[in-house]
Structure formats: structure tokens, C-alpha cells
Amino acid sequence: MSALDQILAIAIKNLKIKLRNWHTYLYTLGFPILFTVLFYFMFGGQAVDGMPGWTVFDFAIAGMFVYAASFGTINAASAFSYEKHQGTLIRLDTTPVGRGKIFIGTLVSEAVILTIQLIIMFLLGYAVLQLRWYNTNIGLLLVGFGIMLLFGLSTVGLGIIISAYAKTEDSAVGIAMMYALPITFLSGAMVPFESAIVYAFPPFYAFQIYKQVVIFGENFWTTNLMFNDPFNTGLGYTNIPLWGALLIIIAFLAVTLFIGIKLFQRKTLT
């Protein structure tokens, strides 16, 4: 059996456990769908100045995707705490599999859950609620999907950090939820937030890139990131290229994952 087979076996085991628990559906789909439907009824009818035919919610859906993808933190916190508190992590430690494969296998399962979650959210937004995006270009939607998936994965590291310290799986999920929702608000992704603080939070970059690329149809390679300008006062563009903003998300992914794995190892290896 190859290393790849073992990684897949770990990922499949994780997916079975997750998909057999009703709270997975509540965390990963229930809340984002609820918020999407709620916000749709609240803002779906509001027109956008200077953009005839567009509604506020055509833009706000990006925030819903960001919110859904942020659940990577909650899912990872739950998955790693589960292993830690069930004692299965220690039992796995007595097998030759090694922590490296356990981490990769869990990341694979988190990516699969995130993909399913985002597919459902995209279908809800663009197939069910018939929201608009630039030129109805499917290619742009795929790019947007990729951005959200990458952002979702960047939230996993924080989940691992939380699971390293949480005493139980429930407390890990609670802490992760306490993090995910306020951060989505503070980044201005959920509702407009006129503050420079948004630049400190990765959800802002994911939200802004998605808006500029998928909804405005701007060129990812040549256009810069816009200033935080929730009320369209014409602040214009920053010096950060859009691809540079994506690099910020990738850097966040790498740093949090590195710290998360280090802390988790330190807390769980005797």
C-alpha cells in the first residue's frame, strides 16, 4: 500500500465520520444557506446606483461565499479535536503511518468538504437565486470558485491551532465559530465596514478579489486591488495587484498551517 493510498484512506475515513454527523451539515451548510436566504430577502430587491439591473445582493453573495469558506476553521478544529480527544490520534501514533500523512489526509478531506459546500453555495446563488455576474461568463465563475476554495483552505490552519489548545471537540467548534463570524464581519465581507481594519483580515482580500474579477470582470493579472470603499465613494485602487492580494491569502495559508501543525505537534506529542 502506497503513501498515497494511506492518505486517501485517512481522508475517506474523515469524510465518512463527518458526513454521518448531522452537525456537519448544520455547520457547513445550514448557517451559510440561512444567511444567504435571509440577506437575499433583505437586500435582494435593492438596486445599485449607476448599474441598472443589478441588485446589492449580486455583490453581497461574495460575502456569503467567504462566510461559508471560513467554516474551514470550524471543520478543521472539529476534525483534529475529534482525533485528539477520542484518543485515536495516539492509537494512530502506534502504527507506522506517521503524523505527516495524518495531516495531509485531513487536509484532503477538508478540501473535499469545502468543495461540496462551495458547489452548493454557488448553485444556490447562481442557479436558484439567479444572481448576476460579469457577462454570465462561466470561466469567471470557475476562477471565483478557485479563489474561494483557496481562501477556505487558508482558514484550516487556524482550526488546527484552536484544536491544539481546546479541551474538547465541542469547545474547539465553539471557539472556531466565535472566530469565524466576527472576522467575516470585521473584514467587511458580510456587510459594508468602513474601516482600515479590514486589511488585517484575509476574508477582505478573498471578498475583494472575487468582486473585482467575477462581478466587475477585471483582469486578474493587470488590475490592482481596490481600496476598501463599501459605499462607492470613488477611492480607486491600491498599489497591490490582484494577484498580489491572492499571494497574501496564500501566505496566510502557509503561515497558519505551519504554526498550527507545530503547535498541534507540541501539544500532542509526549
Add this chain to the structure above:
Amino acid sequence: MSIIIETKDLTKIYDKNVVVDHLNFEIKKGELLSLLGPNGAGKSTTIKMLTTILKPDEGTALVKGYDIEKEKQKIREIIGITPQELIFYPDLSARENLIFFGQMHDFPKQQLRVAAENILEKLGLAERKDKSKNFSGGMKRRLNLAINMIMDPEILFLDEPTAGLDPQARHVVWDYIEAVKKQGKTIILTTHDMHEADLLSDRVIIIDNGKIIAEGTPEELKEKYSERNIMEVKFKDDAKIAELKEKLKGLDFVKDILVSINKEVSIHFDGGILNFTKILNQDIITDVAEVESMGLRQNTLEDVFLKLTGRRLRD
């Protein structure tokens, strides 16, 4: 037989408490060795160090020649552990648990399916296809053991494998351990069930407060540390134990009188049934209190432990 496990001053300290205190012992290949002792004696900690889960604070051990600190990976390829706690994935079925842990040991899935069916059949779990969290306590304990078996390790560590099992399930597990032993595997068993240790072990190490207090085959230990005849008496009310002891000391064939905290008295004496009747005829026992039960029995490892520590294992 060659030595497969060797400990050298193996020590573990938790918060300044020495829970395993400079243990030195050897285990031969194909041997079933029981680590016997009360709760907190250091048995499980010793197992955790030998299975590379815990790092020793002093000393070391070699498992098949591999150092427990420097060659963890090599050791993990040849061992399997049934932990004292029930550790498996409760949201997976017994079959899924077995196949998953087998995969972690690099076995092909097809081979694992066949092996899983065999083991589940032998341990009476083959009918259950549902999540293992729905199992009874006894079934969970058997699954805990089965996961170890699927890995087909060269050395098996069984930490209290029958704790909490009913007598019937306990026999199923004992039969299975016997069968595994016949395959030439080395088994290290921890238990505080003296009968289990007596029945299964080639050799026993008795541990108390982290130290080895006796070592040998069950027969050797019973011969060395216990008298041949033991009369056990349980009193209904508070018995005048001091008075009883005083009277019994007057009989030269009485060698020892041990009292457990629940006032059960074990009288160790020479001379067999003849002297048993002598004690009865003198009304020494019935004079001190009303007797609830009384009997003569063969000595066991429990008596060895009692003799060595002055306590029963369950005290």
C-alpha cells in the same frame, strides 16, 4: 528463546511522582508475560513507553533491538496495542475500523477484508454492521482488541483487554489470546485479574508503586510467596479481628493472617484439611463474630500479591 524486549532502568516521572521506577526486565520471543499490579502501579505507563507513545524520563528499552526513543518507526511496524481505554472511531462500523487501522499498517485492502471477517467472526462481532458507538460495553472492548489483531503484529501489548467483560465474553477473548500465542507471537498483558494472569501467562511480573516486587512463572510465585492452604472467612458484623489474630497465633501450623480492608480474613496454614478442621473445632472463628461465608481454597497470585504488599489488588 531470544530476548525481544529489554528494559534498562526505565523510569517515568509525573509532577515529581515516580510512576515507573527504574524497571529492568526482559521478555523472550513468543512469551506471554503479564504485568500484574493494582491501579496506578505503573503498568499502563510502562506499556505506553514500550509502544513509543510516552517518552521515558530516565533509562530506555529495546524492542526487537530497536531503541524506543530513537527508532520509533521501526518499533511501530512490529507492534500492536490494545489500549485500556476504548479507542476506535465510534462513527465507523467494526469492519470499517478494522480495515482502516489495517491500512495504516500498510496491508492491502483486499487482504484486510478477509482478515477482518475472520477476526469479527471469532470475536462475535460479525453480525454488527452499524456504527460502533451503538455497541454494548463488551462489544466495544472486543472491537478494541480486534483492531490490534488486524494489524497482525509480531508483539502484542494488551492493556487490560478483558476489563468490564462478562464471563462469557472474557472466555472468548482468552481463547483468542491463546490462539494468537500459539502462532508464536510475543504478548505483553497487563491485568489486575489474577485468574487471567494465572491462566494465560508464561511469566508474571508483579509491579507496585512503579517497582518490580516479584517475577517468575505463576507456579514459582505461588510456591515461593504463598502457603499451600488458605482459609478465607467473611464475617457478617464487625469482627474482633485483633482477638482472632491473637488466638490463631497460638496454633503453630498457622503461618500468616492477612486482613483486607473489607475485613475479609485469609488464614495461611500448613497441614491441609486436618488442620482446617482443627481450627474449626476450636471455635476460634465463630467466637469473634457471626460468619457470613468460609472456605478452604488453593493459593492464587492474589495471595502472592497480598503476601508481598499486605493489600489485595482491588483494595
